[in-house]
Structure formats: structure tokens, C-alpha cells
Amino acid sequence: MTRVLVAPDKFKGSLTADEVARAVVRGLTSEVPDVDVRALPVADGGDGTLAAAVAAGFERVPVTATGPTGTPVDGAYGRRGDTAVVEMADVSGLSRLPGGRLAPLTATSRGTGELISAALADGARRVVVGIGGSACTDGGAGMLQALGARLLDADDREIGPGGEELGRLSRVDLDGLQPVLSRAEVVVACDVDNPLTGPSGAAAVYGPQKGADEDQVGLLDRNLGRLADRVAAATGRDVRNSPGAGAAGGVGFAAMAVLGATLRPGIDLMLDLLDFATHLRDVDLVVVAEGSLDEQTLHGKAPVGVARMAREAGAEVVAVCGRTTLTGEQLRGAGIDAVYALADVEPDPDRSMAHAGELLERVSAELARRHLTPRGRR
Known part of the structure; x- marks a missing residue:
């Protein structure tokens, strides 16, 4: 048969x-x-990644996290042994925008960081992050803040959410980054090779899909460059031009530069995981x-x-x-x-x-x- x-x-x-x-x-x-x-x-790392993991035997672990506009949303991650699966779209995606109203300057990736944080606190030592379908262009700043990084303005005050706020960024302080990250492996499912900034960068290519007009694209691109400068000063390395840095509004950049993540093609990573x-x-x-x-x-x-x-x-x-x-x-x-x-x-x-x-x-x-x-x- x-x-x-x-x-x-x-x-x-x-x-x-x-x-x-x-x-x-x-x-x-x-x-x-x-x-x-x-x-x-x-799934290939975008919408449906968590559902595919659960269908393959991962346990669905509910988490209330920050949505792209700051409103709490009911999200989850997948857990099997010491491996966790986080779907960015589940909490920071376009589908989570209240009323479907785009928020190109203020949308945040914080909820994605909160899911990663919850998985690490639960004992995960390998976190697979699918980053397709994001609503934000904040360079992963919100994600980093949720994991303990401090993004400070000239008065040493924490900046607010979204790519617009990166224009006030003066210093990145990584001293409070969760220590467990140094012992964990972070792998990002990514199918694009865009750099963080420039004509092929996160703002120029994907900003319009998230509601940014021409002037806002220029602003976001400059602000992402500012973030890259400050992160390079804090880490001693500059990955803004690395393939995939511009993925998910710059989350790829933050994951590589600060979390030490590796990027893999989404479907290859998911098929291995399943x-x-x-x-x-x-x-x-x-x-x-x-x-x-x-x-x-x-x-x-x-x-x-x-x-x-x-x-x-x-x-x-x-x-x-x-x-x-x-x-x-x-x-x-x-x-x-x-x-x-x-x-x-x-x-x-x-x-x-x-x-x-x-x-x-x-x-x-x-x-x-x-x-x-x-x-x-x-």
C-alpha cells in the first residue's frame, strides 16, 4: 500500500x-x-511556526507578553526538553496590531524578548526564533530591553518603544543582560539577506509594508544606523552589514550582535527541528x-x-x-x-x-x- x-x-x-x-x-x-x-x-519560520512545532510534539506554554503597540497579548512558546520555539509574529506581528492599524514608528519587538526570557527562565538552553511577519522597525531594541539591556538617552533615561525613539539613543548598557544568555544557543529562522541599513536595509525594503512613508523610511534608516553605532561601541563588533541583519525590522541585527545568534534558512531549520x-x-x-x-x-x-x-x-x-x-x-x-x-x-x-x-x-x-x-x- x-x-x-x-x-x-x-x-x-x-x-x-x-x-x-x-x-x-x-x-x-x-x-x-x-x-x-x-x-x-x-512552516518556514514565519506565521505558523509555533503551530507546526506543537503539531510535532512541542508543548505549548502560554505567556502574556507586550504586543507591538504596548497592549498585552496572549502569546506562547513551544517547549520540548531544553529547546524552545518562539514565533515573533505571535506577539510582535502585523496580526497583533489593534484594529490592523499600522504603527511604523512606534511598534516594538519587546514581546518577542519577553517570550525568549520566559523560555530561558523555564530552562531552555536552545531557543529557535522564527522572525517572519513582524510589525516593527526598531532594530530589535524592544527585544533587547526585555532581556535586560538598557537603551539610554543623553540623560541616562531609558528610551521608549519603536524605531522613532532610537533617534534619542545615546548609549547601550549591556551589564544587565540576562546571564543565562551566555550559556544558551539562539538560532534565528531567517530567509532574507538584507543588511540593517541603506537602500537594501530594513527600513527601505520592509518599512513601507509596515506603514512607513518616504520621510519615515529615511528617519527609521538613520535611527537604525544610530542603534548600530551604539551597539558596536558596547560590543566591539559591527554586524550591520551582515546578511540578515535587516530581517524583521532589524531583529536579525540585534540577535546576532547582542545575543550571539546564528541565522539559518527558515525551512531548513524547521525541518531539522521537526x-x-x-x-x-x-x-x-x-x-x-x-x-x-x-x-x-x-x-x-x-x-x-x-x-x-x-x-x-x-x-x-x-x-x-x-x-x-x-x-x-x-x-x-x-x-x-x-x-x-x-x-x-x-x-x-x-x-x-x-x-x-x-x-x-x-x-x-x-x-x-x-x-x-x-x-x-x-
């Missing part, structure tokens, strides 16, 4: 990775009731999934990372998606043998998103007919 592993990412704005997995499994079993199928939702190779043993068919299979997918997104490992293990790889703009050649180059898109069943994007679950079941049933039945395999 064919053994199937369903390893989807989320359909952003429509279904979580777990909901996608359950819909695909329902579709497969509606056509082949006795199919040997397992589900393992995945012990994905073990789940691939004796699997014949792997079903990957993402809302949109497009050019971005080819640059380190979850379906391609999963497909690469699956092909190395000798499994066939089939994708389900909301839509795809990739050519057959591009898909084959990514290790994907066939694609089943909701758009082929329901071309209206709004209706497709509104009924994504039932449409996924339909295309997954078709997938089963073609790949899991003797007639389909002929």
Missing part, C-alpha cells in the same frame, strides 16, 4: 497549516478510505501545500524545502495550492511532480478563499484518484 505524508504550510488568510492538512487527509480518504496517510504541518527525515521513512508520496505557488516559493519557502528532502528520500512529490504561476519546468526543477490548484475548480479568488477547505477536499480527492488508485497510476 502507498504510504502518504501530508506536509503543508498554511494558506495565508484562509487556512492554518493544520486545517490544510486535515482537509487534504479528508479528500484523500474519501477516495481511498484505507490509505496509509500521516499529517505533519510545517525531525522531518524520520517522518519520511518508508513514505512513497508526499503532499506539499501553500496558498500560492509562485516565484517566492522557489526562494526557500516550505514546499520547496519539503520537496527537496522528499525527493532525496525517494518519494514522489505532489502539491496542492490555491493558485500557481509557476511553469511545469519550474515545478519539476523544484522537485514537484504535479500540482492541484483550487483555482482550477473555483477561478474566483474570493470564493476560493471563502470555501478553501471544501475545495481542498475536492482537489485532494482528484489527487488520490490519479496517484493512489491502480487506474490513476496506469
